[in-house]
Amino acid sequence: MKKVSLTTLMKMKQENDKIACLTAYDASFAKLFDTCGIDMILIGDSLGMVLKGEDSTLGVTVDEIAYHVKSVKNGVERALIVADMPFMSYATPEQCYANASQLMASGANMVKVEGGTWLLESVRGLIERGIPVCGHLGLTPQSVNVFGGFKVQGRNAEKAEAMLTAAIELQEAGIQLLVLECVPTSLAKLISDKLSIPVIGIGAGPDTDGQILVMHDMFGISANYMPKFSKNYLLESSDISSSVDQFIKEVKSGAFPGPEHSFE
Numbered sequence: 001m002k003k004v005s006l007t008t009l010m011k012m013k014q015e016n017d018k019i020a021c022l023t024a025y026d027a028s029f030a031k032l033f034d035t036c037g038i039d040m041i042l043i044g045d046s047l048g049m050v051l052k053g054e055d056s057t058l059g060v061t062v063d064e065i066a067y068h069v070k071s072v073k074n075g076v077e078r079a080l081i082v083a084d085m086p087f088m089s090y091a092t093p094e095q096c097y098a099n100a101s102q103l104m105a106s107g108a109n110m111v112k113v114e115g116g117t118w119l120l121e122s123v124r125g126l127i128e129r130g131i132p133v134c135g136h137l138g139l140t141p142q143s144v145n146v147f148g149g150f151k152v153q154g155r156n157a158e159k160a161e162a163m164l165t166a167a168i169e170l171q172e173a174g175i176q177l178l179v180l181e182c183v184p185t186s187l188a189k190l191i192s193d194k195l196s197i198p199v200i201g202i203g204a205g206p207d208t209d210g211q212i213l214v215m216h217d218m219f220g221i222s223a224n225y226m227p228k229f230s231k232n233y234l235l236e237s238s239d240i241s242s243s244v245d246q247f248i249k250e251v252k253s254g255a256f257p258g259p260e261h262s263f264e
């Protein structure tokens with residue numbers, strides 16, 4: 001099976017072929033998702049919430065992500081493997097390079113970092129050193145204490161403008177993929193249209209270039225709560241594999257996310 005590359009994802013954006021992504025944390029689920037045809041698998045720091053049962057992602061360590069990357073890698077033949085960099089593991093460019101290199105050596109194809117303008121130097125440095133970078137804007141859960149909760153971001157004109165500017169700056173710095181989390185549908189559409197790189201949404205409406213869900217949410221088994229933008233695909237399927245098939249089908253057709261999973 002031909003491995004999905006960043007070139008593949010770029011071509012999918014250009015051809016309006018939607019990109020279907022899920023998180024995974026172990027080899028068995030990763031293999032199942034890969035076999036179903038998931039394009040990208042994220043080892044998310046959401047593992048702090050769905051695996052460890054904590055109420056935020058802040059306690060996750062680089063070693064924990066690396067452990068799960070090593071497991072996921074062994075189940076994957078085709079999907080692009082992206083690893084989240086944990087809270088404070090990229091606070092300075094030097095920390096960022098050391099920790100990103102550990103995740104790449106563990107089997108990731110790309111690392112993901114949360115934030116905008118303050119990150120530009122680290123993003124450029126990673127790419128110059130051979131590490132592809134995925135950005136993450138909107139509701140960046142590592143900043144939950146600054147936001148005062150898991151809240152939709154970019155709802156006023158000033159914040160929306162700042163997010164678009166940050167997205168463009170990150171693209172100019174060299175990111176090759178962007179996750180937009182919990183932003184109004186119209187803003188996610190604007191950013192997806194303005195950027196040449198693929199934009200993957202979660203709680204960002206139907207107009208991004210792809211969608212990602214936390215795997216536990218799509219099976220309705222998350223330890224804490226179920227965000228409004230998620231959908232339990234096991235309710236209408238008899239087994240895990242066909243629920244993943246259905247998720248991919250609905251992403252590709254544009255049926256997911258509907259208005260009930262999106263924010264205005």
Ligand SMILES: Nc1nc(=O)c2c([nH]1)NC[C@@H]1CN(c3ccc(C(=O)N[C@@H](CCC(=O)O)C(=O)O)cc3)CN21
Pocket residue numbers: 045046049050057139141150151152182214216217222225226227228229
């Ligand atoms: N199980 C799970 N699913 C996720 O999508 C997820 C995690 N965990 N952990 C890491 C972050 C945290 N995320 C979250 C968690 C909660 C909401 C939430 O409760 N949102 C409200 C919207 C609040 C508003 O309207 O401003 C909601 O009703 O969905 C959103 C994102 C997304 N990520």
Ligand SMILES: CC(C)C(=O)C(=O)O
Pocket residue numbers: 023042043044045046047084179181202212213214
């Ligand atoms: C929700 C996705 C985008 C994520 O960052 C995670 O799973 O940690």
Ligand SMILES: [Mg+2]
Pocket residue numbers: 044045046057084
């Ligand atoms: Mg994350």
